[in-house]
Amino acid sequence: MEGLFLSHGEISLAHHGVLFLDELPEFNKSVIDVLRGPLEEKFVTINRLNASITYPCNFMLVASMNPCPCGYYGSKIRDCTCSEKQIKRYLSKISGPILDRIDIQVEVQGVTYQKLNSSATKIETSSKIRCRVNNARKLQIKRYKNYGIYSNSELTPMLIDKYCNLSSNCKNILQSAFEKLGLSARAYTRILKVARTIADLDNSEEIKIQHISEAIQYRNLDRKYWN
Amino acid sequence: MLSIVKSISLQGLQGYLVSTQVDISSGLPNFEIVGLPDTIVKESKERIKTAIKNSGLEFLSRKIVVNLSPANIKKEGSMFDLPITVGILIANGDIVNKYLDDYLQNTVIIGELSLNGNIEKINGVLPMCIEAKKLGIKRIILPKSNAIEASFISGIDILPVSNLLEIIEFFNGNFIIEKIDSSNTNIQFSSHYNFDFCEVKGQESAKRALEVAAAGGHNCLLIGSPGSGKTMLAKRLPSILPDISFDESLEVTKIHSICGLTSEKNPLILTRPFRSPHHTITHSSLVGGGLIPKPRRN
Incomplete structure (x- = not known):
């Protein structure tokens, strides 16, 4: 009768919050791939001999990684000393399906000496950023209050059709990106969701060209590294 | 004599009512808990015996059978200590009240016992209160240290107790447990962060x-x-x-x-x-x- 004490894991403890996986390629590959289902479904069902228990896990995945084993592939500061094979093997630890579920991919470049040496007074504080974030989130909560969801990341296909309408100009941009970057259907809907968020941050009801292009720009790193 | 006390347990986030049935009959002295108890529940025997003794009552050497129904679900956790104890005390005649049956019909009891009779904090009180309310329960008796956590749920009476004597006197009509005000909406969102x-x-x-x-x-x-x-x-x-x-x-x-x-x-x-x-x-x-x-x- 063992195996009945089912308890939730880190992803459920991160419900409505953040799951941060530092140095993503260091994780066991199969452990990362376990996240595929929960990242889409927002809940996880654990089945054991005599019980099946569902826990909610609506979390935001934030991961960080180096581009290669030595860490300097694509860097402007130092040359990468890894062989092509090494880089490929390193990057292949992150599977395509996981990458496809990550809406925002961003490159963090090293900081120049001038920037490091500048005084910190001009830099925006967290509270200012949080103020904008809160306003954008309030718009979302208000918009989706009848649907039982809290944010753009939870939009269902039906709601995307309703709230992520694009003008013909935007559609053209998205179409050319879709073909050029070889995006998946999931990536397409995810770009629309991110564009909706960027428009919300701008306090704009309509998704404009700059919003959709910023959203597309967050998806092109996998072409750079994983191709 | 037989007594039935209601308790609640969780499977995942879902709650289900557990009917704690206690029967005391003459026979060889024995204390048995059935209904798929796990080790924590089985160990409650010792806590219960000692807590009753240390609260100044007598733990009779008779045949005691405790059944946790539904019997086909594995029961885990220490929250059954208190309902089993109350069941034993009722079956034993230490708690006498003619309205007791009606009262217990709509009451859920949860809590862990320590050896001196104090009632200790348990895990999962918030989901238990939410689920008890959903299942149509009117009041819940729980450890005092869990009272604040439970107070965020309105629509169900929260009765916190701190030791075994309190709950015995309460059922005997000699003590009043103060209900927790469940309109606890005085929430302070913190905005202090270590990093900026x-x-x-x-x-x-x-x-x-x-x-x-x-x-x-x-x-x-x-x-x-x-x-x-x-x-x-x-x-x-x-x-x-x-x-x-x-x-x-x-x-x-x-x-x-x-x-x-x-x-x-x-x-x-x-x-x-x-x-x-x-x-x-x-x-x-x-x-x-x-x-x-x-x-x-x-």
């Missing part, structure tokens, strides 16, 4: 990306060379996450409550969780799970 984005110099585009991610709850991947500030940026993410709403907070607290991660004084979790497991984490600690299922032994 103004400590990160440069990295405007990464900051912007994190701002978008935080605003819409989007997944985000930071790629960069060592020392470029990826971890530094991610550590500061909680400081720009949107405020958690009361409903979201209840959902988060429910999960944290089950594994005892809530504090006694400020049980409600008012900041968004930020979990950063080490990369040696296993499948089951990441998504949840339990002991590896083994073939049935008996």
